[in-house]
Amino acid sequence: MATLDVRHLSVSYLTDEGVALNAAEDISFQVDQGKSLGIVGESGCGKTTVMLALLRLLPEAGRIMEGQVLLDGEDLLQCSEAEMRNLRWSKISIVFQGAMNALNPVRTIESQIVEVLRIHGVEGQSQRARVRAGELLELVGIPPERGRQYPHQYSGGMRQRAMIAMALACNPRVLIADEPTTALDVMIQAQILNLLRKLQKSLNLALIIVTHDLGVVAEICDDVLVMYSGTVVETGSSDAIFNHPRHPYTERLLQAFPDIESPNADLVSIPGNPPRLDELPPGCRFAPRCHIAEERCHIEVPKPIEIEHRHWCACHLYTGRRE
Amino acid sequence: MKEQLQEIWRTFRRKPMGMLGTFMLFSVVFIAIFAPWFAPYDPDAIIHVEPEDLLAPPDAEHLLGRDDAGKDVLSQLIYGARVSLTVGFVASFMAMFIGTTVGLVAGYYGGRIGNALMRLVDFLLVIPDLPLMLVFISIWGRGLWKIILVIGLLGWTTTARLVRSQVLSLKERQFVLRAKAIGASNFRTIMRHIFPQVLPIILAETVLSISGAIIAESSLSFLGLGDPMLVSWGMMLNFAFERAISRMAWWFLLPPGFAIVWVSVGLVLMGSTLEEIVNPRLKTHHLFDPGRMLELFKVASPGLKRPEVTE
Amino acid sequence: MEAPILQVQSLRKYFPCQRSMADRLFHRRRKFVHAVDDVSFTINRGEILALVGESGSGKTTIGMNVLGLQEPTGGQILFDGYDVTRWARGDLESVKSDDVATKKRREQILELRRRAQIIFQDPYESLNPRQKVFETIVEPLEIHRIGRSAEEKRERVRKAMEESGLAPAEHFWDRYPDHLSGGQRQRLVIAAALVLEPELLVADEPVSMLDVSIRAEILGLLNELREERNITILYTTHDLATAGIFTDRMAVMYLGRIVELGPTQAVLSEPRHPYTRALVSVVPAPNPRRRRKQVVLEGEVPNPIDLPSGCRFHPRCPQAQDECSQIDPQLVPVSEDHQVACLHA
Numbered sequence: 001m002a003t004l005d006v007r008h009l010s011v012s013y014l015t016d017e018g019v020a021l022n023a024a025e026d027i028s029f030q031v032d033q034g035k036s037l038g039i040v041g042e043s044g045c046g047k048t049t050v051m052l053a054l055l056r057l058l059p060e061a062g063r064i065m066e067g068q069v070l071l072d073g074e075d076l077l078q079c080s081e082a083e084m085r086n087l088r089w090s091k092i093s094i095v096f097q098g099a100m101n102a103l104n105p106v107r108t109i110e111s112q113i114v115e116v117l118r119i120h121g122v123e124g125q126s127q128r129a130r131v132r133a134g135e136l137l138e139l140v141g142i143p144p145e146r147g148r149q150y151p152h153q154y155s156g157g158m159r160q161r162a163m164i165a166m167a168l169a170c171n172p173r174v175l176i177a178d179e180p181t182t183a184l185d186v187m188i189q190a191q192i193l194n195l196l197r198k199l200q201k202s203l204n205l206a207l208i209i210v211t212h213d214l215g216v217v218a219e220i221c222d223d224v225l226v227m228y229s230g231t232v233v234e235t236g237s238s239d240a241i242f243n244h245p246r247h248p249y250t251e252r253l254l255q256a257f258p259d260i261e262s263p264n265a266d267l268v269s270i271p272g273n274p275p276r277l278d279e280l281p282p283g284c285r286f287a288p289r290c291h292i293a294e295e296r297c298h299i300e301v302p303k304p305i306e307i308e309h310r311h312w313c314a315c316h317l318y319t320g321r322r323e
Numbered sequence: 324m325k326e327q328l329q330e331i332w333r334t335f336r337r338k339p340m341g342m343l344g345t346f347m348l349f350s351v352v353f354i355a356i357f358a359p360w361f362a363p364y365d366p367d368a369i370i371h372v373e374p375e376d377l378l379a380p381p382d383a384e385h386l387l388g389r390d391d392a393g394k395d396v397l398s399q400l401i402y403g404a405r406v407s408l409t410v411g412f413v414a415s416f417m418a419m420f421i422g423t424t425v426g427l428v429a430g431y432y433g434g435r436i437g438n439a440l441m442r443l444v445d446f447l448l449v450i451p452d453l454p455l456m457l458v459f460i461s462i463w464g465r466g467l468w469k470i471i472l473v474i475g476l477l478g479w480t481t482t483a484r485l486v487r488s489q490v491l492s493l494k495e496r497q498f499v500l501r502a503k504a505i506g507a508s509n510f511r512t513i514m515r516h517i518f519p520q521v522l523p524i525i526l527a528e529t530v531l532s533i534s535g536a537i538i539a540e541s542s543l544s545f546l547g548l549g550d551p552m553l554v555s556w557g558m559m560l561n562f563a564f565e566r567a568i569s570r571m572a573w574w575f576l577l578p579p580g581f582a583i584v585w586v587s588v589g590l591v592l593m594g595s596t597l598e599e600i601v602n603p604r605l606k607t608h609h610l611f612d613p614g615r616m617l618e619l620f621k622v623a624s625p626g627l628k629r630p631e632v633t634e
Numbered sequence: 635m636e637a638p639i640l641q642v643q644s645l646r647k648y649f650p651c652q653r654s655m656a657d658r659l660f661h662r663r664r665k666f667v668h669a670v671d672d673v674s675f676t677i678n679r680g681e682i683l684a685l686v687g688e689s690g691s692g693k694t695t696i697g698m699n700v701l702g703l704q705e706p707t708g709g710q711i712l713f714d715g716y717d718v719t720r721w722a723r724g725d726l727e728s729v730k731s732d733d734v735a736t737k738k739r740r741e742q743i744l745e746l747r748r749r750a751q752i753i754f755q756d757p758y759e760s761l762n763p764r765q766k767v768f769e770t771i772v773e774p775l776e777i778h779r780i781g782r783s784a785e786e787k788r789e790r791v792r793k794a795m796e797e798s799g800l801a802p803a804e805h806f807w808d809r810y811p812d813h814l815s816g817g818q819r820q821r822l823v824i825a826a827a828l829v830l831e832p833e834l835l836v837a838d839e840p841v842s843m844l845d846v847s848i849r850a851e852i853l854g855l856l857n858e859l860r861e862e863r864n865i866t867i868l869y870t871t872h873d874l875a876t877a878g879i880f881t882d883r884m885a886v887m888y889l890g891r892i893v894e895l896g897p898t899q900a901v902l903s904e905p906r907h908p909y910t911r912a913l914v915s916v917v918p919a920p921n922p923r924r925r926r927k928q929v930v931l932e933g934e935v936p937n938p939i940d941l942p943s944g945c946r947f948h949p950r951c952p953q954a955q956d957e958c959s960q961i962d963p964q965l966v967p968v969s970e971d972h973q974v975a976c977l978h979a
Contacts, residue, residue: 042846187912187913191930191932212846213918215920219918219922221922242921242922256846256849257846257920258879260919269851327764497754498762502773505773505774519764520762520764
C-alpha cells in the first residue's frame with residue numbers, strides 16, 4: 001500500500017465576492033515509502049496549493065472541494081483539527097518555499113529545533129532535546145556546535161539544511177520539500193540535493209519535491225508528476241517522462257530546458273501565458289497554447305489515461321485508446 | 324495617476340467606516356458651500372433685538388436659539404463652517420506642500436542638507452504647537468490669513484518626516500536605479516519616480532491633518548485670537564464660554580463643539596481608512612484583481628520567481 | 635581591426651565594511667568587501683560575453699561599474715575609448731557648470747547613458763509601478779531629447795516595442811506593469827533600453843526570475859538583437875546552461891576574480907580550471923539516465939572580506955597542492971584565446 005495516496009483532490013479559493021476560483025482539479029498521485037516524487041510545474045500551476053491542502057494548511061480563502069488524502073490508509077481530510085495537529089510534523093512534514101528566510105532571527109537555531117521537539121512532545125527534558133537537536137543538525141551536515149548560532153550567521157545553504165533538520169525532527173514518514181533549491185547557488189543546490197537523496201535512503205522517507213526546475217527532478221526523483229494550470233497533465237517514472245514524454249506540454253517544457261551538453265539545440269518556448277483562474281477555458285486548459293490542439297480539446301476536459309504501466313497522460317491524443 | 328485614484332476609490336467604497344466619514348465631512352462641506360440656502364437668517368444682517376431675545380432658548384423660529392447678541396445660532400453655525408473648513412483645508416494643504424518638499428529633498432539628497440532640514444523638523448516638533456502659535460499670533464496680530472499661515476507653517480513637520488522615511492527606502496529601489504541608468508536627472512527621478520509612490524500616503528496624511536488644522540483654528544479662536552471680523556466655530560465657543568455659561572445657555576455652547584467633533588471624526592475616519600488602503604506594507608493593490616489574489620498565498624523570498632500574471 | 639567597444643583593465647571595487655565601536659576604539663583597520671578584485675577583459679563589437687559565477691563572485695558589480703553606476707575603487711573602464719571611470723558616478727547634478735570642459739563632461743555622461751543600457755534581473759522591481767508602458771518607453775527619448783515631434787516619438791516607441799515582442803503596441807501602451815506577466819515586463823524593460831538604439835547592453839541575470847518556458851524567448855530576443863543590430867551584450871548569470879546557448883565567450887568568476895576566460899563552447903566542454911570543472915559537472919541535466927561524475931565542492935564560497943591566502947579557490951579545490959596557498963595565480967593563456975588562472979591547469 002502506498003504511504004501517501006491522494007485521490008481526486010480539488011481545491012478552490014473564494015474571492016471577496018464569493019466566487020470560487022478553481023486552483024487545483026482532480027489531482028491524484030501516490031508515493032511509496034522510500035521513493036521520491038517530483039511535482040513539476042511553472043509558477044501558478046497550483047503545486048504549492050496542493051501541498052498546503054495535503055497538510056490542511058490552506059489560507060482562509062482556500063476550500064478543499066473534494067478528494068481523499070490517505071496517509072497509511074487514514075484520510076487526512078476527515079481528521080479533526082486536533083488530530084491533524086498530531087499528524088503534522090510527526091507523520092508528514094514540509095519544508096516550505098523560502099522557509100529559510102522565515103527563521104526567527106532572535107533565537108538560536110538549536111533553540112528553534114528544541115522548540116519543535118517540545119511542541120510535538122518528542123523530547124520533554126531540555127537536555128535530551130538539545131542532544132537530539134544536535135543529532136539532527138549533524139544529520140544534515142551542520143556541526144552541532146553551530147546550533148548555538150543565530151540565523152544571520154548561517155549562509156543560505158546552511159539555513160536550508162537547518163529547515164530540513166527541523167522538518168525531520170519527529171521522524172516523519174513523508175517529507176515535502178517545496179522549491180528546496182530555488183534561491184540557492186548551483187553548487188549549494190547540488191549539496192542540498194545530495195543531502196536529500198542521502199536522507200531519503202537512510203531514513204526511508206517518502207519524499208515529495210515540488211519544483212519548477214526539471215533538472216532537480218531529474219537528479220533525485222523516481223517518479224514525476226507534471227502539472228499545468230491546476231491539473232495533472234502527465235505522471236510516470238522519471239525515465240518515462242524525460243525520455244518518452246507523451247503530453248504536448250511536457251514535450252514543450254522539456255524542449256524549453258537548456259541542456260548544457262546540447263548547446264546547439266534550439267530552445268523552444270511556449271508562447272502565451274497560463275489562463276487566469278477566473279478565465280479558465282472550458283476544455284483542456286492547455287489547449288489555447290497547444291500546437292496540436294483540435295476542436296475536441298477546446299470543449300472537453302481530457303481525463304487521465306494509463307498509456308503504459310504506471311504512465312498516465314491527460315490528453316485527447318490518447319482518449320479513446322484503451323490499453 | 325487617474326487609474327491609481329480610481330483603484331483607491333474602488334477599495335475605499337467598500338469600507339463602511341470610511342464611507343461614513345466621507346458622508347460626515349461632505350455633508351458639512353455641502354452645507355457650508357450652500358450656506359445662504361441653508362441658513363434661515365443672515366448673520367451679518369442688522370437686527371432689532373429686545374432684551375429678552377438675548378440668549379433666547381430654541382423655539383420654532385430659531386431652532387438653536389439666539390446668542391448673546393440676539394443673533395440666530397443656527398445661521399452662525401452654518402456660516403461658521405465656512406471659516407473653519409477654509410482654514411482647515413488651506414492651512415493643511417500648505418503644510419502638506421511644505422512637508423512634502425522638505426521630505427523629498429531631505430530624503431533624496433541626504434547629507435548636510437538632509438541633516439539640517441531634519442534638525443529643523445526636530446526643533447519644531449519639540450516645541451508644543453499651540454503655545455508657539457499663540458506667540459506668533461500675539462506678535463503678528465489677528466486675521467484669517469495670519470491664522471492660516473501660522474497653522475500651515477507649523478504643521479508640516481509630521482508630513483516631512485513621513486515623506487522622508489518613505490523616500491529613504493524608495494530611492495534604493497531598482498526602478499530608481501534604472502531611471503538613473505537611462506540618464507534621468509535628480510529632479511526627474513524625484514518627480515516622476517519617487518513622488519508618485521509617496522503620493523497616496525501624503526493623501527491619507529493630509530486628510531488626517533485637515534482635522535488637526537480645524538482643531539488648531541478652533542483652539543486659537545476659542546482663546547480669543549481668531550479673526551475678529553469672522554465668526555468661526557471656535558469664536559462661537561469663545562463667546563459662549565464668556566457669556567453663556569452662567570446662563571446655562573447650552574444651545575449656544577454645545578452646537579459649535581459638536582460641529583467641530585463631527586467634522587474631525589469624519590476626517591479621521593476617512594483618513595485612517597485611506598491610510599489602511601495605501602499603507603505600502605499591506606500592498607493591497609493585488610486585491611483589485613481576482614486573478615492575482617493567489618500571490619497572497621505564495622511565500623515570497625528574494626530571488627524566487629513570482630507567479631506569472633496573465634493578461 | 636577596430637578597437638574593442640569595451641575594455642576593462644584591472645578593475646577593482648571594494649565596499650567598506652561598517653566598523654563597530656570596538657573597531658574604532660582599538661583603531662582596527664577598516665575591512666573591505668572585495669567584490670571585484672583586479673578584473674580585466676575586453677569585448678568586441680557585436681560580441682556576447684557571459685560573466686558566470688555564483689553569488690558573491692562580483693558579476694553584478696562589474697555590470698554596474700561598466701555603466702558608471704558605481705564608482706570603481708581602482709582600474710580603468712574604457713567604453714569606445716572614453717574613460718568611464720572618470721565620470722563614474724554618473725551623477726549629472728554634480729557636474730553643473732558652464733565651464734566648457736565640464737559641460738563636455740556632462741554631455742559625455744549623457745552620451746554614455748544613451749549608448750550603454752542595462753537590464754536587471756527582477757522584472758517586478760525594475761519598473762515604476764505608476765508609469766504606463768508608453769511612458770516608460772518614451773522617457774529615455776525625453777531625457778535625451780530624441781524625436782522632434784510627439785508623432786516621431788510614438789513611432790520610435792512603437793518600433794522598440796515591436797522589436798522586443800510587445801506587439802501590437804497599442805494593445806499595451808496604456809497598461810500598468812502589474813497587468814503584465816514577468817516575461818512581458820522584461821520585454822518592456824528591453825524595449826525601454828532599445829528605444830535609444832544602444833550599442834552596449836548589460837543584461838544582469840535577465841531570465842533567472844522567469845519561468846523556464848519563457849526564458850527561451852527572451853534569450854532568443856537578445857541573440858536577435860546582436861544579429862540584426864550588432865549590439866554588444868554583457869550577460870551575467872549563475873546558470874551555465876543558458877550561457878551556453880547563445881554567448882560567444884565566457885568568463886567564469888570566483889570571489890571577485892576571473893578564473894577562466896575563453897570561447898563558451900571550449901570552456902564548457904573542456905574546462906581547465908577546477909572550479910569551472912566542478913560547476914559544469916553539477917549543472918542539472920534534464921535526463922535521469924545521464925549519470926555523470928559530479929564534483930560537488932564542500933562548504934560555501936568564503937566571504938569576500940577575509941580572502942584566503944594564495945589562490946582564492948585553494949580551500950575548496952579538489953586538486954589543491956602546497957604552493958596553491960602561497961601563490962596567487964594570474965590569468966595565463968593555455969591556448970590561443972583560452973585563459974586560466976590556475977597553477978596546475
